[in-house]
Amino acid sequence: MGKADADGPGLPDLPPEWGRVVVPDDASALADEAEQLRRERRRRTAGHHRRWRPPAGPVLVLVIAVLTTIAGLAVVTWPRAGRSPGPATSTPDPAPAQLTGRPLPALDLVDVEQSPVALRGLLPAVVLLVDGCACPGAVAEAAAMAPAGVNVVTVAGVHPRAAPAGTRVRALADPAGGLRAFLHFPASQGAVTALLVDRSGRITLVVPELDSIADHQAELVRLAG
Incomplete structure (x- = not known):
């Protein structure tokens, strides 16, 4: 106890x-x-x-x-100080003046029978790019004003466009698009691009959208010299 x-x-x-x-x-x-x-x-x-x-x-x-x-x-997503978007790196298209004096590239185009034709073999020439617009009036005017010995050549896309009746125009096509790529000018739906090239192959004038060949009569006369 x-x-x-x-x-x-x-x-x-x-x-x-x-x-x-x-x-x-x-x-x-x-x-x-x-x-x-x-x-x-x-x-x-x-x-x-x-x-x-x-x-x-x-x-x-x-x-x-x-x-x-x-x-x-x-x-x-946090904003970073000191960073700014860099400048665009796209290459600007050349101005017509930058193409003047340059040699025409040695391109082989095709005729209505799809036979190759050397473009430099038709110099001196007024080359009209009609891939965006047939513009028969502008083509006929160029053919009428071109001096003797100067060829008028139309260049279409896949198939040559028929030349206006009664004109001596050489209708060609550029399926590969080499000439348009060289110029860096887009095809216009309402005008042709004109290119004047002398007998040595030097480009003397580039008109992205031609209004009237009469505006360039002096350049046409020099082509025949």
């Missing part, structure tokens, strides 16, 4: 609200209370770990992936 500690000699005074405290003679009598205290401590510890347990593996991977994607988007 135990005895009351509060009445025993040598023990400190205990708070009166504790009531009567009995200290057993055999310490094994406290085993049940000790085990109960250990279970209570383990329960509280387990509850603490459950509250602070980190996310499971797949959830953690998903969270990291989302954060990485957001960070990548921020880096891409």
